[in-house]
Amino acid sequence: MKTVQKSEVNRYQKHELRFASKLMSVIAVGALGAMAFSAVQAQSTSSSIMGKAPTDGTVTVHSETGLTRHGTPNGKGRYNLSSLPPGTYLVSLEKDGKTLASLQGVPLYAGKAFEVDFACDNDQCSAAPGH
Template identity: 85%
Template sequence: MKINQKSKLLSIAAIAAFGAMAFGAVQAQSTSSSIIGKAPTDGTVTVHGETGITRHGTPNGKGRYNLSSLPPGTYLVSLEKDGKTLASLPGVPLFAGKAFEVDFACDGDQCTAAPGH
């Protein structure tokens, strides 16, 4: 085999290997998302998706919560305590690989929900 042919074969092999690595990287992209934020530590955060999915989470000791592995879609995010909804934010959009922040703040029994920063 001539040197020129060997160079061409090596080039083709290198391009094929690079293409396989690039394809693998594309396949590794996330197809789910998270709703994160701040909430009172004595509450429960619940998300209801337009497709019927429901998830619950509790804030950690610092008041942070993370509801992960949610499929893209539109969600209603609520803060609940003792079986009562204290505040909610409808129409929260989730896109693959992106987190959306919803923060809850309470002053006594009055709570509000707002998109985070």
């Protein structure tokens, strides 16, 4: 009779061990999934404004919340103002403290970039959404 009871105890212990092992696997997979989801969410909370501008100018962005950032075009006339929070922006081209052109109401969404191109002919500059 002792061997029957011992056999039943061993089966019960094996069953509990398998259940505990499966439960730990489910918890581990769930935790990894939650960390991956958090990492993806963290990467998509900002955006950028980029485009073309004369190399001798400065591009300035002003948000509706008061944030201001400045950037200068590289040697090829490209600029990129990154890590901007979502919102609505005024994007301006400035030179020697004077605003030459601007585009108001530029919408930024999380994880999406917006292009604003500036063009100058003689003393006349204009701003337009890029392609």
